[in-house]
Amino acid sequence: MAGIARNHGFEALKIGGTEDHVHALLLLPPSLPLSKAVQMLKGSSSKHLHETRAAGDNFAWQEGYAAFSVSASQTQVVSDYIANQAAHHAKRSFEEEFLDFLRKYGVDYDPQYVLG
Secondary structure (H helix, E strand, O other): OHHHHHHOOOEEEEEEEEOOEEEEEEEOOOOOOHHHHHHHHHHHHHHHHHHHOOOOOOOOOOOOOOOOOOOHHHHHHHHHHHHOHHHHHHHOOHHHHHHHHHHHOOOOOOHHHOOO
16 A cells, blocks of 8 residues: 555555554645545555455455544654554454544544444
8 A cells, every 4th residue: 555655646654454444644745635545545455455366355445434634743653553553453443442533532423424
């Protein structure tokens, strides 16, 4: 995914995740909409995974995504968080953490459209 980002003119500072989700810390140029960057990452990685069968025969990205901005002062904290996904989610599921995050920061959401 870092190579995909580089080939499309933006930078993936850190990418990591577990079997059911991925986190990407991206540095986007002002001219690139976030939705376009996500479309490129998901589309190109999906094509690669299907061609190589690296993820088996049934790989599919979920329809949506979540994105949050991060101040430059928090870049290392977020990078460290991404690097430790397996250990982190051994204690707390992604779903629990994500919903807690939305509540903590007062993000309104419709449960029907969150986490499928």
